[in-house]
Amino acid sequence: MVTFTSTWSKKMDFLLSVIGYAVDLGNVWRFPYICYQNGGGAFLLPYLLMAVFGGVPLFYMELALGQFHRSGCISIWKHICPIFKGIGFAICIIALYIAFYYNTIMAWALYYLLSSFQPTLPWTTCNNAWNTPNCTHYLSTDLNVSWTNTSISPAEEFYTRQVLQVHLSPGLHQLGAVSWQLALCLLFIFTIVYFSIWKGVKTSGKVVWVTATFPYLVLLILLVRGATLPGAWRGVVFYLQPDWDKLLSTTVWIDAAAQIFFSLGPGFGVLLAFASYNPFHNNCYKDALVTSSVNCLTSFVSGFVIFTVLGYMAEMRQQGVETVAKDAGPSLLFIIYAEAIANMPAATFFAIIFFLMIIMLGLDSTVSLSLSLSLCFTLANELLLPSLIKGGAFVVKLFEEYATGPAVITVVFLEVIAVSWFYGTKRFCSDVQLMLGFSPGLFWRVCWVAICPCFLLFIIGSFLAFPPEVKLFDYVYPFWTTVLGYCIGVSSFICVPSYMVYHLLTTKGTFKQVSQILSQKQQCLIPSVTLRKQAHMR
Numbered sequence: 001m002v003t004f005t006s007t008w009s010k011k012m013d014f015l016l017s018v019i020g021y022a023v024d025l026g027n028v029w030r031f032p033y034i035c036y037q038n039g040g041g042a043f044l045l046p047y048l049l050m051a052v053f054g055g056v057p058l059f060y061m062e063l064a065l066g067q068f069h070r071s072g073c074i075s076i077w078k079h080i081c082p083i084f085k086g087i088g089f090a091i092c093i094i095a096l097y098i099a100f101y102y103n104t105i106m107a108w109a110l111y112y113l114l115s116s117f118q119p120t121l122p123w124t125t126c127n128n129a130w131n132t133p134n135c136t137h138y139l140s141t142d143l144n145v146s147w148t149n150t151s152i153s154p155a156e157e158f159y160t161r162q163v164l165q166v167h168l169s170p171g172l173h174q175l176g177a178v179s180w181q182l183a184l185c186l187l188f189i190f191t192i193v194y195f196s197i198w199k200g201v202k203t204s205g206k207v208v209w210v211t212a213t214f215p216y217l218v219l220l221i222l223l224v225r226g227a228t229l230p231g232a233w234r235g236v237v238f239y240l241q242p243d244w245d246k247l248l249s250t251t252v253w254i255d256a257a258a259q260i261f262f263s264l265g266p267g268f269g270v271l272l273a274f275a276s277y278n279p280f281h282n283n284c285y286k287d288a289l290v291t292s293s294v295n296c297l298t299s300f301v302s303g304f305v306i307f308t309v310l311g312y313m314a315e316m317r318q319q320g321v322e323t324v325a326k327d328a329g330p331s332l333l334f335i336i337y338a339e340a341i342a343n344m345p346a347a348t349f350f351a352i353i354f355f356l357m358i359i360m361l362g363l364d365s366t367v368s369l370s371l372s373l374s375l376c377f378t379l380a381n382e383l384l385l386p387s388l389i390k391g392g393a394f395v396v397k398l399f400e401e402y403a404t405g406p407a408v409i410t411v412v413f414l415e416v417i418a419v420s421w422f423y424g425t426k427r428f429c430s431d432v433q434l435m436l437g438f439s440p441g442l443f444w445r446v447c448w449v450a451i452c453p454c455f456l457l458f459i460i461g462s463f464l465a466f467p468p469e470v471k472l473f474d475y476v477y478p479f480w481t482t483v484l485g486y487c488i489g490v491s492s493f494i495c496v497p498s499y500m501v502y503h504l505l506t507t508k509g510t511f512k513q514v515s516q517i518l519s520q521k522q523q524c525l526i527p528s529v530t531l532r533k534q535a536h537m538r
Helices: 011-022 025-037 040-069 086-115 154-163 180-197 201-211 214-227 232-240 244-248 250-264 270-275 284-317 330-342 347-370 375-382 392-402 405-436 442-465 479-493 495-506 511-519 525-535
Strands: none
Touching: 011 201, 011 270, 011 284, 011 347, 025 040, 025 232, 025 250, 025 284, 025 330, 025 347, 040 232, 040 244, 040 250, 040 270, 040 284, 040 405, 040 442, 086 154, 086 180, 086 330, 086 347, 086 392, 086 405, 086 479, 086 495, 154 330, 180 347, 201 214, 201 347, 214 284, 214 347, 232 284, 244 250, 250 284, 250 405, 250 442, 270 347, 284 330, 284 405, 330 347, 392 405, 392 479, 405 442, 405 479, 479 495
8 A cells, every 4th residue: 555644735636636636537438329229318316316325325435434534445444444355355356357457448549649630540441461352441532432341440440459459359368469559658657647646745736737537528529629620419309308207217327326336436545545635624525526526527527528429420421420329439539539529620639638538538537546546556466467479458348347336336335234233323423513513414324324225236236137248349258258357356355254254263352342342332433432532633
């Protein structure tokens, strides 16, 4: 664990850091796709309900915990419930997996950024060494070109055959050699991350003034540009047209719960770490409301940025928006959006600022996660990162689906149980009153004790009942990769029961005495009283 005794230089350093962490790549590509897939404007209802009753209360709880106890995700458990210390170790492993994912996406974006400094963007033509005979550059203005079922856009071939080079790997069973281009890009990204955190929040708090604000400037530019494109209205209608019948589907509510949870980001240790650098009497309640509102609003606005451009692509290709918007995840950015930018006037300028924005969004999340990890441990694993090989995209997809989802939700479920039931909601609210001068109301207490645990159990149950069908391009993941994926997911969560067993075996005393540790009637009270006495000295 990396620990720093410093505090934020300014309040805005903290707010921008939290906003930069919460507003990440998922706001740009996942929310718009999930929204139109689940009923358009109708999806906003379950999304807001899940935010109010699930996401925001968890967000507020973690900020308050970190600020009161001034501890990270591992050391905080000696104040709350020592037997749950394994949650902290699980959070570190999950954060490491996510850092793998984000650093890889940023390496891809850096490759695109460097490729953008050309008069003609390389993903606009079919006469490159990586192109195939099926490469077809087709817009409505290309009267002599027709689009068939075997046609592939130059943007897709650039992404799959030049950047990822997945055609050189048949699948997970044979990943291929190292891609030196991506290796250099990844090394450069990690260098930036290192110098962003090498003096703790003193440096990261300054970096976020660029990395957290620049994406909003780019989103505004792209929104204005997208709104002026022909066919933009088609994309907006497709994005927001409500399908109220979708609300009767359980999948819509599952997606809404998962989206708000992963968007706000409780359970990754970052909110605890950031809040621990705050002054003791900082109003974290107001901070939670402001930053979570900015996060949700950013997701909504990002939908307009994406779908105005998709409407333009549909107009140019004379196709339906649903046909153009068939890709999700990174492909939505690196294929569809990249192709749309390439066909705009001043394409080079828009490509440069767009991929800079992607890198900034990823940097915010990676820097935040790295503050919770040992830098040497991160470096040692980065050198072995399988995304450097030509079949690395298959590994990245596997991590995306299995490494963080159910594991982190289970960890947060145990976290809220430990705080609300073992440490006690009454004691936690007393801590908040000591910090802020007022106690959380009935709404927050009910959410922490009952609604949030049910909210998290709902997501966990849905993951188990409807396991993801993993597919990347034309490669369908075989059954053994599903087993491997669940093993990766369990590798983090297993820390929780393992530490419980270790704690019980190493604690001296009779069974009755050891059982008292579980209830924490004495263990939790002493640190809390001590902190109350110390609070008046801060």
